[in-house]
Amino acid sequence: MTYSTDPRAVRSREAMLAAARQLLRHEGPGAVTHQRIAQEAGVGRATVYRHWPQSEKLLVDAMGGAELPLFKDPEPPVREWLHRQLRRMADELAVPTVAAASLTLAQSAIWDAEIARRYDESVTTISDRIHAAVRSAVESGELTTDLNASDLAVVLVGPIVYRTAMQRGLVPDALIARLVTGIGTWHT
Amino acid sequence: MTYSTDPRAVRSREAMLAAARQLLRHEGPGAVTHQRIAQEAGVGRATVYRHWPQSEKLLVDAMGGAELPLFKDPEPPVREWLHRQLRRMADELAVPTVAAASLTLAQSAIWDAEIARRYDESVTTISDRIHAAVRSAVESGELTTDLNASDLAVVLVGPIVYRTAMQRGLVPDALIARLVTGIGTWHT
The missing domain is CATH 1.10.10.60 (Homeodomain-like)
Structure with missing residues (x-):
């Protein structure tokens, strides 16, 4: 238009x-x-x-200038907090419009430099926030892990995106628990 | 058209x-x-x-009637075979046209029943093949795991898709090795 x-x-x-x-x-x-x-x-x-x-174009435009609510302000115990955040992400991606908007953004970012800039910002924000939360868990002695910021997002968020947007299936809590458990050694 | x-x-x-x-x-x-x-x-x-x-529409149409070459015909040791297959998938998804076509397919499947049918077939084929390979590893005593077919695909393929199509980054071999190691206990 x-x-x-x-x-x-x-x-x-x-x-x-x-x-x-x-x-x-x-x-x-x-x-x-x-x-x-x-x-x-x-x-x-x-x-x-x-x-x-x-609807998805609307959501894409809204996402472009919005602050994401996910993975903000971690609180101990981080294991439970991560679980809640991933649960929320999975529930949001279960809404077809949200899944479609995320895929549209990802796809447009491949060809459109301006969308890529905005999209990369969101993707980096997610990595950074997860990393900050994990670092606080490591510092408090809750967790030991050797994963870096972008790999942490990949192993936690990637499976949720694949299950909801590609397999178009539900994410059981047991799967989330397994993903969180798998990022390192939890000492709790 | x-x-x-x-x-x-x-x-x-x-x-x-x-x-x-x-x-x-x-x-x-x-x-x-x-x-x-x-x-x-x-x-x-x-x-x-x-x-x-x-190009991506071309690829979408080609994918619709094609047999996928990935994850076919597992051979022991399955751990190395899985690594090679995931390496190949990551290298293919690193091509922007391929990533875009995969995202287009996933997105169209949300709204279009005919594309959904074809897309679900491919997604299910990947799950089934990975599951068959993992089952053969379990039977030969190479691996113990409690993951089911669709969760296996989620934890192995999800991170690769997220890294290539969402983070638009490369997949190091170390990350693939970690994903494969993480699916259970390898006895080799």
Whole structure:
């Protein structure tokens, strides 16, 4: 689509995006729907549809400027905290729109430098946060591991993405527990 | 696009698809290029571009009717064999067109029942083959594991997909070795 330069249209687009990011930050990607954005931004649902005919494009745009809520502010015991964060990620990716938006972002990032920059930022943020949490567990004596930041994300998040987005299946708690157990030696 | 019903156009499309599948089966997805298909099918390169303007759509169509070469015919020691297969998968997914085609397939499968059927078949084939290989390792006493077929694929293939398609990074042999080691207790 081409974007209107009518100041009112620009303002309403900004208001919708701001609402989308708020919803994403506070309630997760499952809440980023046309209806909720219309409510929060005070516009008609048809207006949201006119700007973003597809839910996943809407989510992609919202994700681009939003702070991810996942893997933030680790607290001990880190083993349980990691489990809860991965559980939440798995539940979000179980929503088809969220899985589709993640795949769309990943795919667009292969060819589009601007999307790649934004996408890489999110992927790096996830690695960094998981790494920070794991480091705090190592420092407190809860865990011993030799995995680096990007490998930690790969062995924890990769299986969740594959199960939800590729196998389109559920992630049982036992699988999450196994992934968390597998990153090193837990001393608890 | 709408497909021509001109018998010659249908024949040339079939010839190109057959060539694409041959290339995919024998040389892997990296070989499925407009140029190679034109050569193998005996048509002009412009004809291939006319049918599939984007490489990834071409690959998606070729994948739809092709037999995957990966994880076929396990041989002992299974630990080394699994390593080689995962190495090959990682190298293929390092080609941007292949990563994009895999993500396109996964994404289309979320909304399109026909693509979902074909895609699920491939995903299930990978699980089944890995499971067969692991079972043979268990039977020969090489390995003890409690993972089921779909969890095995998740913990072995998920990290490779995440590293290549999401982090867009390389997969070192050390990471593959760690994934293979992690599926159970190897008695060798």
